[in-house]
Amino acid sequence: MRWAILAATIATFGYAGATSDAFAQSKAPESAAAADPASAIEQGVAPNDLLRMTSPPNAAPDRTYETPEAALQQADIDYLVREGRRQLAEGSTDAVWIVAVFADDIASGRYDDARAVLGRAPGGLNSGVSDMLEPFLFAAEGRVDRGAERVDAAADNLPAPLPEVARALVFESAGRLQEAAAVYALMVERLDTTPPGDAEPQNTEEFERALNAPRVTHAVYRAALVSHRLGRREEARRYYDIVAGFAPRSADVQANIARLNAGQEPFEAALTPVSATGRWLIFLSEYLTQAEMLTQMLSQQAPEPGFASENGTALLQLGVLLAGDANDWRLYAAQQALGAQGVDGAQRIIDQLPATSVFAPDAEIVRASIQLERNNDDAAIAAAERALGLAGDRWSVIASVGDIYRRAGHADRAIPAFNRALEMATTPKDRADVLGWRAYAHRFAGNLSAASADARAAYEIDPSVDTRLLYVSILMDDPNGWNEGIAMARALFAEQPDSVLRLNALGYALIQRPEGLEEGYRLLWRGFNYGQTDYAVIDSLGWAYYLYGHFEQARALIERANDLSVNDPNAEVLDHLGDIYWRLNRRDDARRVWRQALDARPDAIRRRDLEQKVQRGLTTPAPRRRELPQVNLPDAPSQREDL
Incomplete structure (x- = not known):
């Protein structure tokens, strides 16, 4: 059921991965609202000042981008609105243009035009896009009860708690806080407010809990603000405490609890119809981004360069401009x-x-x-x-x-x-986190013994999964700590043997030493079978092939890992790839990727090695080609395209 809802929403907004050339292909629907484009889609209308705030300075009005994603990389919402008007005038019905122009019209008080724009969606004012946006248009027009009814009429199109959030935001936008509080109270009563654990989900309930955590946190925080504004101190405190359970270091929660204790209002401004629309777009953004990422994950699609979701990004950037005080989301x-x-x-x-x-x-x-x-x-x-x-x-x-x-x-x-920071942190979890950061800093600077000491200290006070994974990653490189790291990695793996993360942690730690190579190779093949779009496990398996002297197979895998890490070039992957090119007698390619690895800010030990390689090439003997261990999995890829 939930997956069907996700898929339906993606279909409603679906244009992810399309270029701007695809946006003008749809024929405009035959509806009265769309019949007169002159009123709803005025060419040359400058977007509302709110939507121009992040535009590039001195940008030409006729500027163009190859794709909407390129405009979003520049945070150029002014362009998105202008291009939206042009696209709609030419007959496009893509949701991203409709939402951008709708946001501009509602921010500018052009309510008739905003409704006409909604009418251009496939299905007109009965479409999924209209279901999600028209309630806020009714609120802006002063027809708040009609807006709440409109939410109720479309409540089945979105999962909980989004219908309740929309209804409450409509009431909030009109200052009807008592009604908003009643909606939020019912919403919280129905929610699972248990924070997700720190380990990977092992069943459907844990997966849903992790999936819903951002939405629950955001929704309950809105409930806390309304109760706070109404002077319901205990209720507000309870809601803030729920949020703190999910996000214990939230500056906004801490600030508002202090204000609550002092009898002061929340620091955020009360909602208006425009800022409520912005907040709603932010809620939709989070949901849509998550839905599209799930689609990619379940279909085993390789991550694309750029944004995880162009649709979600567009809604987020629109939302933070309309809701000017949404500064936590502005950071994001x-x-x-x-x-x-x-x-x-x-x-x-x-x-x-x-x-x-x-x-x-x-x-x-x-x-x-x-x-x-x-x-x-x-x-x-x-x-x-x-x-x-x-x-x-x-x-x-x-x-x-x-x-x-x-x-x-x-x-x-x-x-x-x-x-x-360590002197200021008080809880075991917080102190372990600081020790972990410090361990990584020591490791980055090349001080392996100090890094291992911090990793051990962190584990002693907080044996959580995150701390133990850090312990493995630090100690696997320490000549005096490898055996300890392997023991910890084995314990993690035993707890959850189908986890790609844990398979990779143990497998990669094992292949650091000759005595662990065969077992590590077998484990990494298992991890690859589970996670064929996880660049870390693909790189690890590729490096195991390299250590067995099978350089072509190693090349195919590590080129793939490098492609998958394109948004965040990884010095270790690039270093591995350079070594493989060198063994394949591709010396220029090897030096090119080693230089790229240096640009990716490697740790001190790797930096020294890379600098020497760029100058002298590889001076160590090549791994001897040996027969690969047999694994009960599909055959290893021999060419890059096989991946």
Whole structure:
């Protein structure tokens, strides 16, 4: 049932992966609302100022992009609206254009035009797009009860708690907080508010819990805000506590609990019809992105470069512009753009976050990451210093500053920052997290003994899955800790033997030593059989082939792993690929990818090795070709296209 709902929603918005050339192919529906494009789709109308805030400076009105994704990488919603009007005028019925133009019209108070735009969707005002958006148009027109009825009429099209959220947002937008609170109370009563565990889900219930966690957290936080605004302190506190159980380090929750204790209103502004529409688009964005990612996962599709979901990204970027105080989601939108290689767009998104926000230090961390991506380490350090000055008692921000220092190659600054964060963290889980970050910083700087000591200390106070996986990853490289790492990896694997993550952790740790190569190879083939789009296990298996001297098979696998990590080039994968090219007598290709590995900011030990390889090539003997162990799995691929 749930999968059918996900699939239906994807079909409603479906254009993922299409280019702009595909957007004008549909014939406009024959409906009265769409019959007069002059009123609803005015060419040359400048988008509302809210939707122009992240546009590139001095951008020409007639600018174009090859794909909508390229515009989203630049966070150019102004373009998306203008192009939407052009596309709709030419007969397109794609949902992304309809939503963009609808958002502009409702922000500008052009309500008749907004309804006419909805009428252009396949199915007109009875379409899935209209079901999701018209309630907010009714609210903007002052017909709040009609908006709530419209939500109820389409409630079966979305999973819980989204229908309840939409209804409550409609009431919130009109200041009818008592009714919104009643809807939220019923919603919370029906929700599973148990936070997901730290291990991978092992059954349907755990999977659904993990899947729904972001939506539950977001929805319950809205319930907390309404109760807080109504002065219902105990109810608000209970809701905030639920959110904190899912996200214990949330700056907004901590700030609002402090304000609740002081008898003050929440720091967020009360909703208007426009900001409620923005909040709703954010809810839809999270849901749609997750749905499209699930589709890819279940169909074994390889991840594409760029955004996980163009549809979800478009809704998110529209949403944070309409809901100006959605700064937690603004942070996420900037990080999302940065991860899709939209560095300039990420900068413009994060620059909309005000300096007075509770998320101001987090914004500086994002700015630091942007500067690292631009290879401007001095600017990254400056942003990290600003975050440090704003951090107050937020140890997680201080630890994030330490990680910026690490990434910039300043272990001398990173370790003191982690030390400071460790003094401030109080719970075992938090202290283990800081110790894990510090262990990785030591490992990155080449201090293996200090890294292992921190990994052991973290495990002693918090034997969670995450901590134990870190323990394995640190100790597998330590000559004095390999046996301990293997023992831990075996214990993790025994708990969940069908986990690709745990198979890879044990298999890759094993092949670090000759005595573990055969067992590791067999395990990694099993992991590959489970996770043929997981670049980590594909790289690990490819490296096992390399160690057996089967360089063509290794090349096929590690080229595939490199393709799958295209959004975030991995120094280790590139290093492996360079070694394979060298053994295949492709010396120029080897040096090219080794240089790419150096650009990907490897750790100190790998950096030294890579620099030597670029200068001298491989000076160690090639692994001797040996017969591969037999495995009861499909035959190994011999060519890249076989993958």
